[in-house]
Amino acid sequence: MYIQEISIDIKTEVDKDELVDEFGLLMSFYRGNGQTQGRIESQYIENNKIIWLPYTLEKRSLAKQLNNFYVNRQSKKLEDLCNSKLKFKTVGKSYDSCKASCECEKSAFYILITNYITIESPITCGSCYKSVPLYKLPIFYDFGYMPILSWETNYISCDSLQMNGEVGERWALNQMQKINSQLSKQGLEICRKIEDLTSIPTFYYLHNYRKFKGDQLTTPCPSCQKKWDLKTQLHDFYDFKCEKCKIVSTISPNS
Ligand SMILES: [Zn+2]
Ligand SMILES: [Zn+2]
Structure with missing residues (x-):
């Protein structure tokens, strides 16, 4: 940065x-x-x-x-x-450990992801795992990218509520981890449109807060109910990826 x-x-x-x-x-x-x-x-x-x-x-x-x-x-x-x-x-x-941004000629796929603290782009490159400046995408809407940034602000608002934990924590968590929440719907629509514009598969990151019982670390894809756990972690972070529904997720740190 x-x-x-x-x-x-x-x-x-x-x-x-x-x-x-x-x-x-x-x-x-x-x-x-x-x-x-x-x-x-x-x-x-x-x-x-x-x-x-x-x-x-x-x-x-x-x-x-x-x-x-x-x-x-x-x-x-x-x-x-x-x-x-x-x-x-x-x-x-800004600081030494800050990653450079994506310079891939063509990314294998994109991920729409953000969190309450980051100021990187909400699009991560699936090839290099670096942040993709939005201006590298074709114009999304009205000369710019405001709908993507509007989803980003909504996500950050929900993540802040769940981090603070006193006001609307459960509601915010559901927005972030349920595939059919308003927040997920807004994000998934953006993913489909980016895909249309770029022909690059675009995955939606679904937050996972659920605790798993015992050593049962797997759970089916919340959309198609098929197996979606990855044999090896993707980018040392993602544990789940459904190629059909284009969603990725992680094993809860709370498990
Ligand atoms: Zn890249
Ligand atoms: Zn699926």
């Missing part, structure tokens, strides 16, 4: 609050286009300069050729408001 600096010199009398709002909008357009990660960036105004520090998966994530219509339109608006040009600089990498 990279930390980037986007700044602009303010050479007009534009209202600073308005400018912060407009800059915030630019950041949300970058996020909707899969160019930045996470939901909030550090930001500050120094003298007559406004600075934002977003995370990106690749060093080149903010390259102009990756911009969509909304990012370009908002960049132009900001540059007109400030009468100067946006400046870009890579500040550094």
Whole structure:
């Protein structure tokens, strides 16, 4: 993960609050286009300069050729408001152990997965097990990827509820581990659409909290009821994979 600096010199009398709002909008357009990660960036105004520090998966994530219509339109608006040009600089990498993102020419398959703490892309590559920047996928909807990010936010909300454990824990768990929950349905629809757009099989990660009795570690696929346990763990993480229903899961750490 990279930390980037986007700044602009303010050479007009534009209202600073308005400018912060407009800059915030630019950041949300970058996020909707899969160019930045996470939901909030550090930001500050120094003298007559406004600075934002977003995370990106690749060093080149903010390259102009990756911009969509909304990012370009908002960049132009900001540059007109400030009468100067946006400046870009890579500040550094976020931390040493952070994995690089997927560079596969063609992934064998994708997995839709996230959790309450990550700011990586919700798409993992099945070949290299690294995060896939969303802009590498064909446009999903309205110049960007908002429906995928909306599922991501819903999943993170449910995962946060189950981690906190005081409010709606059981409801949230059911959303995450039942194949026919609203959350799973939303995720599975996204998987089918990514598959249509890319011709790459796309699996949905189904959370598993169930405890197993004794040494009974297997359970049938919750959708087709067929055997789906893997002989060897996939990417040292996944224990279950149904090729027919395109879902993956893990043995519960609670067992
Ligand atoms: Zn890959
Ligand atoms: Zn199945």
